[in-house]
Amino acid sequence: MDGKNIYMAINMQIDPKLIEMLKTASEFHGHTCPGLALGVVASKVALMNAKRAEDEELVAIVENDACGVDAIQVLTGCTFGKGNLIYKDYGKSVYTFYNRTTGKALRLSVKPETFSEKSRERQTKLFDKIRDGTANDEEIVEHNRQREERIRSILDKGENLFKIEEVEITLPEKARIFNDVICENCGEPVMATKVQGISGKKLCIPCAEKKRYDG
Numbered sequence: 001m002d003g004k005n006i007y008m009a010i011n012m013q014i015d016p017k018l019i020e021m022l023k024t025a026s027e028f029h030g031h032t033c034p035g036l037a038l039g040v041v042a043s044k045v046a047l048m049n050a051k052r053a054e055d056e057e058l059v060a061i062v063e064n065d066a067c068g069v070d071a072i073q074v075l076t077g078c079t080f081g082k083g084n085l086i087y088k089d090y091g092k093s094v095y096t097f098y099n100r101t102t103g104k105a106l107r108l109s110v111k112p113e114t115f116s117e118k119s120r121e122r123q124t125k126l127f128d129k130i131r132d133g134t135a136n137d138e139e140i141v142e143h144n145r146q147r148e149e150r151i152r153s154i155l156d157k158g159e160n161l162f163k164i165e166e167v168e169i170t171l172p173e174k175a176r177i178f179n180d181v182i183c184e185n186c187g188e189p190v191m192a193t194k195v196q197g198i199s200g201k202k203l204c205i206p207c208a209e210k211k212r213y214d215g
């Protein structure tokens, strides 16, 4: 149940600002899902304490690479390409927003009690069936209903989803531009800081790995 209907279904009594943000995030992300809704709420908290980043004045440190991060990128302006989105592969629903102007950082971590284990189990089972194409019509309807309910509940709980604390963090370095060097194997330009020296040759990482592998 993507498209307009989902917004109508979850619209009731939810902060209209959040619905707008969810729409924007869904356009970028491609679909509407609970993970995205979580990212929308995290972004709202971040934007209560900082302006959307035109440049790099706001930095997001995300500890997972799931759906919610797309909401954060499009809504807060902390993007992979600008270098003010830092990804840590920890598999945790933790988002830290560092405001360069104030020097303050807010750490948002999803409270453990946010989702009950029991409903999660049932959702995972349904999701597996849908992915494998073995779900019947009833199960598809049930899955969509549950997903909608989760999105609604996430938007409804809002910032209460998170434990929010002010933390001290080391200032991430601003993105810098380096000159390119030509790889002596493939002839392609490569950022100088990424060049590998292998047997006196300057190589790009894939060529260096190939060289090491081939011996």
Ligand SMILES: [Zn+2]
Residues within 6 Å of the ligand: 029, 031, 032, 033, 035, 036, 067
């Ligand atoms: Zn998603």
Ligand SMILES: [Zn+2]
Residues within 6 Å of the ligand: 183, 184, 185, 186, 187, 188, 203, 204, 205, 206, 207, 208
């Ligand atoms: Zn190369």
